[in-house]
Amino acid sequence: MKIAGIDIGGTMIKYGLVSLDGEISDGGEIPTEAEKGIENLFQKISDIIEMYPKKELLGIAVSGTGQIDGKIGKVIGGNDIIPGWIGTDLVKRLEDKFSLPAVLENDVNCAALGEKWLGAGKGKKDFICVTIGTGIGGGIIINDDILRGDTCVAGEFGHIQIIKNGLECMCGKKGCYERYASATALVRIVKEKTGFKLNGKEIFTRERAGEPIFKEIVEEWIDYFTDGLSTITYIFNPSLIIIGGGITKQGDYLLNRVNKNLASKIGVNYKKNLSVKFAELGNNAGMLGAVYLLLKRIGKL
Ligand SMILES: [Zn+2]
CATH class of the missing domain: 3.30.420.40 (ATPase, nucleotide binding domain)
Structure with a gap:
């Protein structure tokens, strides 16, 4: 079983399928196109998750830019570079759409967790x-x-x-x-x-x-x-x-x-x-940290 890991930055979205010991496969990068707003971004995230076979997925782990309430996975503040991002209940939207456990945490917190796990x-x-x-x-x-x-x-x-x-x-x-x-x-x-x-x-x-x-x-x-x-x-x-x-x-x-x-x-x-x-861990720290958080939350670590 694997986790869909997604790292949303201001310019690029990085993604990959992450194993329980932190190996990343089937990864890639696409432009965030922040200026096009939250619905465009949500579609991109959904397209990434849908690329992966659902029966292999344990959950969805997202590292994101801005001020984020990582306990509930909601964006609560920061710079308004992605119109509509602030206020988005991303975890709820992802869980409702995919019926999988999800987490969203601030990118620097995720990087710290990634370094703790594997760096x-x-x-x-x-x-x-x-x-x-x-x-x-x-x-x-x-x-x-x-x-x-x-x-x-x-x-x-x-x-x-x-x-x-x-x-x-x-x-x-x-x-x-x-x-x-x-x-x-x-x-x-x-x-x-x-x-x-x-x-x-x-x-x-x-x-x-x-x-x-x-x-x-x-x-x-x-x-x-x-x-x-x-x-x-x-x-x-x-x-x-x-x-x-x-x-x-x-x-x-x-x-x-x-x-x-x-x-x-x-x-x-x-x-x-x-x-x-x-x-x-370089550019992978955020994605790996989000995955670590999800694995802890669902009791796999
Ligand atoms: Zn300042």
Whole structure:
């Protein structure tokens, strides 16, 4: 028996048939076409599920963008990039249509659960996940479970204020962590200081080549990044922080500098057992985490 795993992102939907030990088969990717709205999206999700033989399916596991009440599988907030997405009772709609158990959980929470099941957090009861991309997301694993918070929005680290009266954020506040330390922020700082419009990979290539201005910018960005990580460390006193996102492709070259910089900002008892690692599951983390959640919920794990 298998699970239909679906990861809904702002630009692409990733899907696959996932076995009980996390092997993915019959997978693929299609454009989300977010602007076409919820009904178009629901049709795409349905088409994916219908591709798989129903008698083989144990359930449907969905990782989704935005603020999600993962207990009931309903979208409760976030950016309105998919018209009609906020307010959608996706789990109820899927269960009604397919008569299979379903889950929906926020993508960063799913990534944390995926890493816990099969990745960098394997065997750990407690750890923190920080995902760096367009923004900065967070997932908090405590006692083998996601810490959702009272209204299921715990761990939105990207909106911790790190600069008083800083840059405006789309959340309505100023000086949010993600405005300075996300991948988007790095791209913006490079544009402002050099005039070049480069992606993260290109920026690190030039930095590795030793161009002084890129050295300076990346140092500054790492400093912002560890400002947030130190706050997170002081709140949770974790033994493990897992960092996810495209920047992890930079490997130890970047990780060692993040570790060194963070260590200079936290007290001795905080760094004693702290390990900062990069995520291991890449783009599959969200889908696998949603499947893990479903398997736990139906008593298969
Ligand atoms: Zn914000």
